Amino acid sequence: MNFMKIAWFEYRRRIRSKWFIIGTFGMPILILLISLGTGYMAGSGAGIETKYFGLIDETAYFGAKLSEALDQRYVTGETPALDIAVIEGYYSELQLQYDTLVEEKILDGYFVIPFDFSEKPEVRFYGRSSSNIRLTVVIETELKDILVQKRAENLNLPLETLEDLFFDIDINHYKLGEAEEQEINELVADYIAPFIFMFLLFLGIFTGGQLLLRAVLEERSSRVIEVLLSTVSYNDLMGGKILGLGLLGLTQSAFYLLVVVLTGYYYDLSIVTPTIGFLYFVYFILGYLLYAGIYIGVGALFDSEQEAQQAIQIITFIAVIPMILWTIVIENPNSSLVNALSYIPPVTPFFMMIKIAVGETTVTQVVLTLTIMIISVFGSIRLAAKVFRTGILLYGKRITLPEILRWIRA
Amino acid sequence: MIELHQISKQYDSIKAVDRLSLNIHAGRICGFLGPNGAGKTTTIRMLMDIIHPDSGSILFDGSSKRPPSNQIGYLPEERGLYQKISIHETLLYFAHLRKVKNADQKIKKYLDRFGLGDRLQSKINELSKGNQQKLQFINTILHDPQYVVLDEPFSGLDPVNQLLLKEILEEMKAAGKTIIFSSHQMDQVEKVCDHVAMIDQGKLILAGTLQEIKKSHGDTLLQVIPENEADLTHQFFKDHDAQVRSGAAYFQLEGQNKQNLINELNATFDLKVVRVAEPGLEDIFIRLIKGIQA
Numbered sequence: 066m067n068f069m070k071i072a073w074f075e076y077r078r079r080i081r082s083k084w085f086i087i088g089t090f091g092m093p094i095l096i097l098l099i100s101l102g103t104g105y106m107a108g109s110g111a112g113i114e115t116k117y118f119g120l121i122d123e124t125a126y127f128g129a130k131l132s133e134a135l136d137q138r139y140v141t142g143e144t145p146a147l148d149i150a151v152i153e154g155y156y157s158e159l160q161l162q163y164d165t166l167v168e169e170k171i172l173d174g175y176f177v178i179p180f181d182f183s184e185k186p187e188v189r190f191y192g193r194s195s196s197n198i199r200l201t202v203v204i205e206t207e208l209k210d211i212l213v214q215k216r217a218e219n220l221n222l223p224l225e226t227l228e229d230l231f232f233d234i235d236i237n238h239y240k241l242g243e244a245e246e247q248e249i250n251e252l253v254a255d256y257i258a259p260f261i262f263m264f265l266l267f268l269g270i271f272t273g274g275q276l277l278l279r280a281v282l283e284e285r286s287s288r289v290i291e292v293l294l295s296t297v298s299y300n301d302l303m304g305g306k307i308l309g310l311g312l313l314g315l316t317q318s319a320f321y322l323l324v325v326v327l328t329g330y331y332y333d334l335s336i337v338t339p340t341i342g343f344l345y346f347v348y349f350i351l352g353y354l355l356y357a358g359i360y361i362g363v364g365a366l367f368d369s370e371q372e373a374q375q376a377i378q379i380i381t382f383i384a385v386i387p388m389i390l391w392t393i394v395i396e397n398p399n400s401s402l403v404n405a406l407s408y409i410p411p412v413t414p415f416f417m418m419i420k421i422a423v424g425e426t427t428v429t430q431v432v433l434t435l436t437i438m439i440i441s442v443f444g445s446i447r448l449a450a451k452v453f454r455t456g457i458l459l460y461g462k463r464i465t466l467p468e469i470l471r472w473i474r475a
Numbered sequence: 476m477i478e479l480h481q482i483s484k485q486y487d488s489i490k491a492v493d494r495l496s497l498n499i500h501a502g503r504i505c506g507f508l509g510p511n512g513a514g515k516t517t518t519i520r521m522l523m524d525i526i527h528p529d530s531g532s533i534l535f536d537g538s539s540k541r542p543p544s545n546q547i548g549y550l551p552e553e554r555g556l557y558q559k560i561s562i563h564e565t566l567l568y569f570a571h572l573r574k575v576k577n578a579d580q581k582i583k584k585y586l587d588r589f590g591l592g593d594r595l596q597s598k599i600n601e602l603s604k605g606n607q608q609k610l611q612f613i614n615t616i617l618h619d620p621q622y623v624v625l626d627e628p629f630s631g632l633d634p635v636n637q638l639l640l641k642e643i644l645e646e647m648k649a650a651g652k653t654i655i656f657s658s659h660q661m662d663q664v665e666k667v668c669d670h671v672a673m674i675d676q677g678k679l680i681l682a683g684t685l686q687e688i689k690k691s692h693g694d695t696l697l698q699v700i701p702e703n704e705a706d707l708t709h710q711f712f713k714d715h716d717a718q719v720r721s722g723a724a725y726f727q728l729e730g731q732n733k734q735n736l737i738n739e740l741n742a743t744f745d746l747k748v749v750r751v752a753e754p755g756l757e758d759i760f761i762r763l764i765k766g767i768q769a
Contacts, residue, residue, distance in 0.1 A: 067572055074568050078560060288554045292614070295523040295549035296572050458525065468487075 067297045071305025075280060076312050088272075089317050093324050116147045116200060119163055119175030125153045127178050127211060134207045147200050149176075156189075167193060176204060186212055250332055258325075258336045259422030260391050262345060263415045265321050267388065270353045270414070271381065273314030274360040278373060280306055281364030281457070290457055299454050307357045307446075314353055315346070344421050344431070351438040352414035356380075358445030365449075365456035366464050380411075387415035398425035407434060410441035448473055476501050477522065477622060477653055482531030483677075484517050491517040493677035494531070499655055499670070501536075501621075504648055506668035506685075507657040508756075510764050514677040515657055519624055522655070523549050535622065545573035548620035552627045552657075555611050558600040562591065565599060566614055573618040585613040589639065604631040612640060616647070623647065624655045629663050641667055661757040671756065673763065680763055685756070692759045697726040697733065699740060700748040711743055718761070723748075725758065 079085055122128030128151035139145035152159065156177045166172045174192025182188070188208065190201055217227050238247040247255075284290040293302055322337065322345065329336040337345075359380055367373035386406075387394070394403050398420045407416040413434050420426040455472040456464060477499040484492040492514040499505045509515050520526045522533060524541050535542050557565055563582065570578035586592045589609045599607060608631045616623065629637050644667060647654060658664050664671065671688055673681040681688060700723045701707060707719050715736070717724040726736060728751070737749060 070568075070571055078564070283557070287556065287558060288551045289557055291520075291523075291525065291551040292549060292555050292569070293572075294525045295547055296544045296569065458520065 068301040068305040068308065071297065071302060072309035072312065075306055075309030079276060079310070079313055080316065085313075089320060092268075093321065115145050116173040116197065117171070118147060118149050118197075118200075119166060119172045120149050120151045121156050121159050121163065121175060121177045122151055122153050123155055123180040124178055124182050126215075127182060127208065128153060130211045131204070131207055134211060135203075138203070138207070147203065149204075155180075164191070167191065173197060176201075178208075183212065183215065251334055254329070254332070254334045254336060255423075256395060259395050259419040261325060261336075262341065262422045263387060263391060263418045265318055265325070266345065266349055266352065266414055266418050267384065268321070269314040269318035269349055270356055271384070272317055273310045273353050274356045274377075276310045276313060277306060277357055278360045278364045278377060279370065280310065281361055281453075282367070282370050282373060285364070285457060286368065294458075300450065303361060303450060303453055307354070307361070311350070311353050311357065315349065318345075318349060341422055345418065347435065348414035348418055348438075351435070351442055354442040355410060355438065355445050356384075358442070358447075358449035362449040362452040362456075365453040366469070383411050384415070387412050387419070391419060394419045395423055398423050404430075408437060410437055413438055451475070476536055477655075478534040478537075479518075479522075480532045480534070482518075482521060482528040482533060484514075484521060484526065484528050490677050492521070492528070495674065495677065495679055496531075497672050497679060497682060499653055499672075501653045502648055502651045503669045504644060504654045504656050504667055506664040506671040507655050507674075508659075508661075508664065508671060508760060509674040513675045515674065516626075517677075518674070519549075519626065519655070519657065522622075522624060523547065542621065545575070545618045546621045548615040548618065548623040550611055550615040550623075550625045550628055553630065554607075556599050556607060556614070559598055561596050561598055562586070562602075562610060563595045565610070566617060569614050570617055575618045578617075581617055582613075585617060588643075589613065589636070605633060605636065608632055609636060612643075616643070620652070622653045622655075624657070626657045627659070628656070629658070629660065637663075661755060661760060665756050673760065675764055681759075688756075688759065689754060692754070692763070695728055696752045696754055696758065697728055697736065698748065698750050698752040699724045699726065699746060702745040702747045706744050709743070711739075718758070725752070 120128050120131070132149060132151050135145075135147070135149060150172075156179075163172070163175045167174055170193075174190060174197055177189040177191070179185070179187065179189070186209075188204065190197070213231075214227075217230075238252055239245075240247060284293065290302075297305075322342070326337050360377065363373050363376050363380075367376065390403075390406075393400070394416060397403060403416060403420070406412055407420065407430070417426065417431070417434050421431070451473050452469060455475075456469075479495055479497045479499075481494045481496055482492055483490065483494050495514070495518060507515060507518075517526070521528050532539055533541075560568075566582045567578055570582070575581065582595075583592065586595065589612075591606060591609060594602070594606070599610065602610065608628070612625075612628055615625065628640060632640060644654065644656075656664065656668055665685065668685060670684055671681070672679060681692070683691075699717075704722055707722070707724055712719055712724050715726055717726045719725075728736075733751075740746060740749065
């Protein structure tokens with residue numbers, strides 16, 4: 066049972082390491098602090114700078130109305146996103162003066178409401194850059210409301226009719242079979258939860274993988290590997306490492322999952338169902354083993370951590386694809402792109418985790434992806450074993466691809 | 476006793492070990508010598524079952540079955556220990572892998588003997604190079620192995636600890652262990668070993684007891700130390716094929732008239748020492764390797 070001893074040694078010495086503990090427990094705290102912090106910053110208006118715009122009002126009506134509407138829009142106390150100085154006059158007369166103001170950066174830009182705005186609702190904006198697009202939308206909406214109101218007044222419609230004509234619609238969300246309306250935090254949780262599962266899976270698999278890489282490199286560079294190999298077999302050594310560090314990743318993952326469950330309870334949300342939890346660990350184990358093979362193989366080939374990390378970056382890059390595509394996957398979990406990607410082993414666990422969490426997969430698909438994963442894991446570990454066996458003892462030698470291929474074929 | 480029978484190992488186009496046969500007897504310390512790249516590490520790794528020979532066989536006490544790992548102790552050249560773990564944990568881990576009974580007691584005994592008894596909880600990277608070497612040696616013999624391979628075991632040790640290590644090696648020898656001692660420090664080999672085996676380019680070029688080897692390969696040399704060290708660069712030494720090293724010149728006496736040589740030297744230089752010296756292992760080593768490479 067040497068491989069159990071090795072696994073336990075690797076697990077024990079790392080789980081007590083300062084950085085592992087800080088990393089594991091610090092992570093949720095850090096995420097919490099960042100989200101609270103950014104929330105506070107956004108609310109406090111820090112980071113927002115008022116933009117000053119000029120407005121040449123050729124109609125001698127809309128400018129004043131807009132100014133009023135903007136005053137109401139930005140409640141006192143908060144930093145307004147924009148401030149407008151209205152002047153009644155003509156563009157042809159004021160153009161030179163206003164262009165200078167913008168050029169000298171006294172104004173960020175200026176609007177012109179042409180005299181025929183009531184009939185032809187078009188406003189011109191002159192500015193230095195296009196970074197004001199989002200703010201001009203504000204002007205657009207406000208002016209539209211003012212114009213609609215004016216046109217309604219011209220038609221002599223009573224106020225009640227106006228109120229009848231303008232209203233907002235609410236869409237109330239219900240889960241199938243539930244009488245109670247879903248609250249907004251529930252909806253957000255439903256949207257975010259699949260991402261969290263995928264992210265945790267990603268984190269756990271790559272924490273384990275990175276530790277594995279470093280463990281192999283450490284033994285290689287310190288020559289402990291020779292003492293170990295004179296004592297235990299290659300398979301025990303490799304197997305023990307994979308198991309020990311996998312358990313470590315699993316411990317970390319389980320802790321984070323627990324945090325998610327507890328957070329869910331606090332907000333009265335059931336995020337983790339037993340099925341999700343179970344499949345999470347199944348995909349975790351298979352995903353980890355697949356990458357463990359790659360990490361061990363790479364670790365056995367390089368002398369320095371730097372070189373090994375560079376090689377591993379390419380692989381990590383592939384695994385980042387689901388992180389980039391997650392919104393697409395959550396919104397279109399059954400699109401043909403997502404379905405196709407779900408069958409590509411290096412990203413299968415991540416895509417499947419999202420699909421499972423949003424409840425958009427079939428038993429057939431789960432069984433099929435698991436089968437593909439098991440076959441890939443078998444291949445990955447077998448190849449890793451061959452590379453490990455030969456590469457681990459070759460120090461200070463640049464190993465070429467043809468050589469690696471020869472070991473694999475041997 | 477370990478018997479190597481015609482073992483060979485090839486890496487790509489390089490024959491690292493080429494039909495090497497060698498017997499290493501129990502109760503003796505066998506020096507294993509050779510220049511860099513001679514195939515020593517490959518041979519040791521084959522002994523350790525870390526790699527397999529392409530052909531040939533290795534017998535441990537007559538059996539082709541490899542002894543259990545707790546019968547084998549291996550000290551690789553330099554390092555060979557985890558860096559950020561305590562002494563106690565490291566030794567305990569390896570003891571555990573080798574199924575050592577009463578490991579704690581044995582760890583304590585050896586650490587005390589090497590003066591590291593109070594450093595049980597020190598991390599290995601906090602230790603000096605010499606202390607790390609001691610620890611590595613303890614880790615090699617803690618499980619009382621029958622077969623021991625030591626690669627540069629004296630590296631980094633001060634004279635007192637070298638003596639202690641030699642003492643322990645003598646004890647192991649007396650207990651009938653089979654010990655292989657690989658080193659480039661010929662003076663250490665001369666002090667410790669009974670037997671010597673020398674390989675070059677994967678082939679055995681010399682094997683036997685120290686005395687036998689000295690008798691058969693060692694010609695007596697004339698050692699000359701001039702009063703003025705700068706004289707050693709004189710053409711005279713080159714013309715007479717003398718080896719110049721560490722402030723002295725060594726002349727082969729074979730085929731030369733000793734008295735004539737001394738007379739010539741005396742006429743040319745102001746001499747401090749002239750004496751007939753027994754050949755050291757180093758001379759034999761250098762001569763053999765140079766002879767092969769020439």
